[in-house]
Amino acid sequence: MKIFFTFLFLGFSFSIFCQTSEIKFIETSIKIDGKIDEQVWATLPEYTDFYNYLPTDIGLAENQTSVKLFHNGEYLFVSAIYYDTTEKTQVNTLKRDASIFLSDSFVIILDTQNQQQNGYFFALNSLGNQTDGLVSRVNDSYNLSFSWNTIWQSKTTLNGRKKQYELAIPLKSLNFNSDTNTFGIQFYVRDIKNNSWTILKNVKRNFANFDLRFTKKFKIENLPNKATSRFALTPSTTTNYAKDVGNNSSETNFTPSLDVQYNVTSSLKLDATINPDFSQIDVDQQVTNLTRFSIFFPERRNFFLENSDLFSNLGVGDVKPFYSRRIGAESGIQLGLKLSGNVSTKTRIGVLNAQTKQENGVASQNFTSLVGEHQLNENFTTTAFLINKQETDNFSFINDYNRVAGVNLNYKSDNNKWIGLANLGKSFNNGISNKNNFYNLGIYYNTRGLEWNASVKKIETNYINEVGFTPRLYNYDAINDVIIREGYTQITAGVEYQKFYENSKTINSVRFLNYRNNNYFDETGKLNQASHFLNSAVFFKDLSALYYVINYDYVDLKYGFDPLGNGNALTPDEYRFGIFKVGFNSANNQKLRYRVNVQKGTYYGGKRTSAGAYLNYQLLPIANLELSYDINKIDLNSFGKETFHLTRFTGEVFFNNRLNWTTYLQYNTQRDNFSVNTRLQWEYMPLSYIYLVVTDNFNQHLSRQNWGVAFKMNYRFDF
Numbered sequence: 001m002k003i004f005f006t007f008l009f010l011g012f013s014f015s016i017f018c019q020t021s022e023i024k025f026i027e028t029s030i031k032i033d034g035k036i037d038e039q040v041w042a043t044l045p046e047y048t049d050f051y052n053y054l055p056t057d058i059g060l061a062e063n064q065t066s067v068k069l070f071h072n073g074e075y076l077f078v079s080a081i082y083y084d085t086t087e088k089t090q091v092n093t094l095k096r097d098a099s100i101f102l103s104d105s106f107v108i109i110l111d112t113q114n115q116q117q118n119g120y121f122f123a124l125n126s127l128g129n130q131t132d133g134l135v136s137r138v139n140d141s142y143n144l145s146f147s148w149n150t151i152w153q154s155k156t157t158l159n160g161r162k163k164q165y166e167l168a169i170p171l172k173s174l175n176f177n178s179d180t181n182t183f184g185i186q187f188y189v190r191d192i193k194n195n196s197w198t199i200l201k202n203v204k205r206n207f208a209n210f211d212l213r214f215t216k217k218f219k220i221e222n223l224p225n226k227a228t229s230r231f232a233l234t235p236s237t238t239t240n241y242a243k244d245v246g247n248n249s250s251e252t253n254f255t256p257s258l259d260v261q262y263n264v265t266s267s268l269k270l271d272a273t274i275n276p277d278f279s280q281i282d283v284d285q286q287v288t289n290l291t292r293f294s295i296f297f298p299e300r301r302n303f304f305l306e307n308s309d310l311f312s313n314l315g316v317g318d319v320k321p322f323y324s325r326r327i328g329a330e331s332g333i334q335l336g337l338k339l340s341g342n343v344s345t346k347t348r349i350g351v352l353n354a355q356t357k358q359e360n361g362v363a364s365q366n367f368t369s370l371v372g373e374h375q376l377n378e379n380f381t382t383t384a385f386l387i388n389k390q391e392t393d394n395f396s397f398i399n400d401y402n403r404v405a406g407v408n409l410n411y412k413s414d415n416n417k418w419i420g421l422a423n424l425g426k427s428f429n430n431g432i433s434n435k436n437n438f439y440n441l442g443i444y445y446n447t448r449g450l451e452w453n454a455s456v457k458k459i460e461t462n463y464i465n466e467v468g469f470t471p472r473l474y475n476y477d478a479i480n481d482v483i484i485r486e487g488y489t490q491i492t493a494g495v496e497y498q499k500f501y502e503n504s505k506t507i508n509s510v511r512f513l514n515y516r517n518n519n520y521f522d523e524t525g526k527l528n529q530a531s532h533f534l535n536s537a538v539f540f541k542d543l544s545a546l547y548y549v550i551n552y553d554y555v556d557l558k559y560g561f562d563p564l565g566n567g568n569a570l571t572p573d574e575y576r577f578g579i580f581k582v583g584f585n586s587a588n589n590q591k592l593r594y595r596v597n598v599q600k601g602t603y604y605g606g607k608r609t610s611a612g613a614y615l616n617y618q619l620l621p622i623a624n625l626e627l628s629y630d631i632n633k634i635d636l637n638s639f640g641k642e643t644f645h646l647t648r649f650t651g652e653v654f655f656n657n658r659l660n661w662t663t664y665l666q667y668n669t670q671r672d673n674f675s676v677n678t679r680l681q682w683e684y685m686p687l688s689y690i691y692l693v694v695t696d697n698f699n700q701h702l703s704r705q706n707w708g709v710a711f712k713m714n715y716r717f718d719f
Contacts, residue, residue: 034157061198094654111184136309184215185349236714238646267342295469307340461487478569479560542587552578606636
């Protein structure tokens with residue numbers, strides 16, 4: 001009898017286990033109101049026993065969450081109840097697609113292809129604000145993009161100490177394959193009041209909580225063979241007035257645009273854009289650049305974002321074969337087409353084509369990117385690509401082109417501790433056939449408390465990549481006012497050791513060592529730069545941090561460099577310089593957050609003193625205010641002295657979840673610019689917007705250079 005009950009119990013446990021890894025198909029619909037009171041929810045298994053992720057990653061969470069799911073062939077329905085210890089809640093924004101890092105929130109991650117390559121995230125803060133976007137693999141980690149959007153339903157209810165979230169995500173918005181009918185899913189909850197993250201599938205803090213390798217696998221019962229046809233049209237019109245004060249000229253433009261999205265299959269998407277206007281896109285955050293090379297800024301335009309990892313993850317570090325911001329940088333885009341997604345369970349493709357206009361003396365160009373990614377087995381994935389930029393005359397191609405082709409091989413171990421990366425690329429230009437290769441080999445190791453990595457890459461002189469990002473290949477000689485293309489070899493190594501103090505009342509963890517070294521050699525094998533980075537930090541229980549950083553560089557300067565922009569270029573010579581930085585970051589769960597740092601050291605034979613401060617005050621639900629200030633005081637003796645000031649103010653005023661007013665003020669003396677960008681944004685229907693944007697640019701002495709006003713309206717039709 002005892003044996004009988006033992007087997008009965010084991011069988012019951014096995015049945016429950018199987019049940020908890022399946023999302024049921026139930027042919028019903030519910031009202032998304034946050035009440036979670038429909039009968040269907042009572043019939044479903046719950047997913048609970050959330051683990052701690054931060055401030056500790058040990059054991060089960062004290063405040064638990066219960067999640068239930070089902071689908072009806074059209075929507076994936078999700079309910080979540082977070083059992084808080086207080087009725088209070090705290091958020092930092094009511095603006096759509098803002099980070100939930102500083103808000104009480106519920107997040108779901110969906111790896112709908114179950115390939116650990118890319119996925120979706122849907123987040124809802126406790127006051128009902130939506131954020132959606134993409135998760136993409138980037139070399140040894142994963143990145144989030146907040147610019148991808150779709151229409152989904154959600155509602156939150158503050159039911160005493162219970163924070164209730166209810167979501168309906170349309171399956172037609174997701175890229176899935178019914179042959180595999182398995183999603184990788186992760187849930188996590190942010191409680192900013194106690195600075196905690198809790199997570200369904202246990203993930204240690206040395207990995208990102210949205211790392212797709214740690215998702216829980218769910219079988220989807222009766223997953224449709226094909227998603228309900230989605231054909232979305234978003235026409236828009238923009239009226240733009242621009243005034244050039246210096247030339248006393250003005251211009252008014254009326255720009256109609258059209259964006260189209262179509263599901264070729266449930267896993268293959270077609271996007272098209274005609275005469276797009278991106279005036280509503282957030283402005284880039286300016287930086288003080290004291291290096292000799294260009295700074296990377298991320299893509300923000302929605303057309304380029306879905307399945308963007310296919311195109312943007314073709315290189316490594318500062319060698320990126322495809323950088324979508326090159327498209328439309330010199331002249332406007334006339335037409336863009338993109339076909340991306342899975343053509344089989346293990347194979348993804350990306351085809352992107354964009355045509356730019358002939359304007360302002362710039363020839364029209366055609367940009368094409370072809371990418372194929374195939375999962376060889378559980379450990380290896382390979383990618384092949386071809387990128388082409390070619391001048392056009394109407395519909396004819398001119399023999400002025402730049403092409404880059406390559407292949408990548410990625411390895412990940414079964415225990416997720418090891419990642420390997422190998423890259424091979426070659427460029428093609430008319431009349432150039434040698435020294436046109438790019439090679440990279442890297443290895444990464446990651447365990448709780450210890451990480452290290454090493455890599456070597458070689459970029460040859462004639463590896464010309466006009467649609468990519470390879471800043472170090474191009475050296476500006478400020479003495480002779482020329483740009484010299486020069487290949488190099490880079491050897492990189494890094495190690496980080498961190499210890500966690502679970503039983504301490506004051507210390508959360510100590511980062512004892514974080515060291516990185518980059519060595520750059522010219523084509524003769526001579527060392528021309530060695531950069532060292534050393535950092536340690538103490539993280540307190542509230543996750544505030546006290547830290548120091550030491551940077552030290554050896555530079556064999558081969559070309560004149562004018563870091564002060566005063567016309568006095570440093571002469572070629574060997575330079576050794578370094579700087580010491582100490583700083584403090586406050587806890588993130590305060591209404592007033594701040595970060596401060598001071599730096600002192602040397603710089604190219606002179607002296608450098610720097611300081612920075614950041615303040616954020618949350619006056620929710622009315623406003624969120626941010627202010628940052630950086631100062632760099634540089635004295636290069638006979639070459640001159642200069643003080644660079646960089647100030648940024650961001651003010652967000654929330655009228656409700658759909659109407660907000662955002663103002664950016666940026667003052668950058670290095671770029672001789674004081675800019676104002678203020679925007680009224682109204683989401684009058686889901687993903688249908690009205691924007692009123694005013695921009696104003698002055699020099700650092702507050703003399704107006706130009707200003708403009710743009711009015712944009714779009715409407716999204718979903719069929």
